[in-house]
Amino acid sequence: MxxxxxxxxxxxxxxxxxxxxxxxxxxxxxxxxxxxxxxxxxxxxxxxxxxxxxxxxxxxxxxxxxxxxxxxxxxxxxxxxxxxxxxxxxxxxxxxxxxxxxxxxxxxxxxxxxxxxxxETHDGIFSTIARLQADNPLPPNKLDFLNDSNLKISQSGSIAYFVGCLPILEHTLYRLNINYVNSAKTIIGLLNEGGIKPVVLNEKCCGHDILWGKADEITFKKLAEYNVELYRKAGVKTIIFGCAEGYRTWKYDYPKYIEDFEFEIVHFSEFLLENQILDNMRFPQSEEVTVTYHDPCRLGRLGGGLYDAPRKLIELLPEVKLIEMKNIREDALCCGVSAFSGCNEYTRVLRKNRIQEAIDTGAEYMLVSCPKCLSHFECYLQEPSLNHNQKERKNKIKIMDLAAFIGKLLYYS
Ligand code: SF4
Ligand code: SF4
Ligand code: SF4
Incomplete structure (x- = not known):
């Protein structure tokens, strides 16, 4: 096989x-x-x-x-x-x-x-979006968030940044009030600082959830073929990811379905480190801020073990102190929902346990590098009927995407 x-x-x-x-x-x-x-x-x-x-x-x-x-x-x-x-x-x-x-x-x-x-969660909207995108010959229109920015992007070139589902999450999970696209803006902004005008395209959903959550290989393959063709036509060689699932899907699942898959797939933390993009940047941050880092499974256990680069990136941030949780790297606890499937009263306990581990470090922020982990954790903290213990937890920790956190330090967002 x-x-x-x-x-x-x-x-x-x-x-x-x-x-x-x-x-x-x-x-x-x-x-x-x-x-x-x-x-x-x-x-x-x-x-x-x-x-x-x-x-x-x-x-x-x-x-x-x-x-x-x-x-x-x-x-x-x-x-x-x-x-x-x-x-x-x-x-x-x-x-x-x-x-x-x-x-x-x-x-x-x-x-x-x-x-x-x-x-099923959210009435199946995420599978519906993936299937609609797969069957629609037209590209989605999801780059509006760049219209009012000074960010520089290209339509062709060798280095691309994959935006993924961030703009869609911003609309579908509006209740959580998370500025998902700030992560994309920060990554593009940092690449611009490094003299890179990345290719940013209206690609379709990467297909992670439809494959892993629904086992719908036909839809998955349509999405993969569309996306690969789009990036090939733009002359892209390297694709940078800020999200764990997109990274894992392109790096390990696409090559199983696409002939002659040739792209270099990198996480933004690896790319920034390798190209020393943060080295000469001035961070206005003057007071110490403490953070802990949650390893998403799609970067770690199912992502080829990408544990060091996000941590090295955090260590480069002036006045930011990383405090590790009890279970990290290959032992990191799960956020408790996968492919927007299996969110229930049982797995809610997993979210609670991970958030509690983060709180136990005493850190002010739990940083994640997966918009889905971010959503599930934040959702737990924002449940409409918070009991006393949840309210306590909510006051003790803030949860942010790693890229968006860097953007916040730089006043990008
Ligand atoms: S951990 Fe042990 S029981 Fe589980 S699959 Fe592996 S060999 Fe089998
Ligand atoms: S939920 Fe259990 S069986 Fe499934 S991947 Fe995780 S550890 Fe393995
Ligand atoms: S925990 Fe995740 S899957 Fe469950 S309702 Fe919240 S955002 Fe949706």
Missing amino acids: EASKRKTNTNTQSSIDEIINKIKKSINYCYNCNRCTNVCPLSHLGIFSPRNLINDLSFLSIQEAMERNNIWLCLSCGQCNTYCPMTNEKEGVNIPQLILDLRIITKEEAIEQEKVAQC
């Missing part, structure tokens, strides 16, 4: 058989040590166990295993992979990938559709 590009005609028996063989091969590596379940945040909530799933797949039919396990609850956070002794990039047990494969082959079943519907 990995040797060739992923086929998306998932209704054909040959394609399904191929995936089933891959699943069977993968679960054969498991020796039932239970480490995955010991660290899975959902197993602590009593709603899912990866080892039970693998056990059931070993001894029962896939249909029976699906009846006993709700695979749509999995957050694809990758905690299990960190501790599974049989996980390997190419072979072995890769539980998030195994679950994605199971979702792909079972998603048409009525019983699975019911589970997908139960995990």
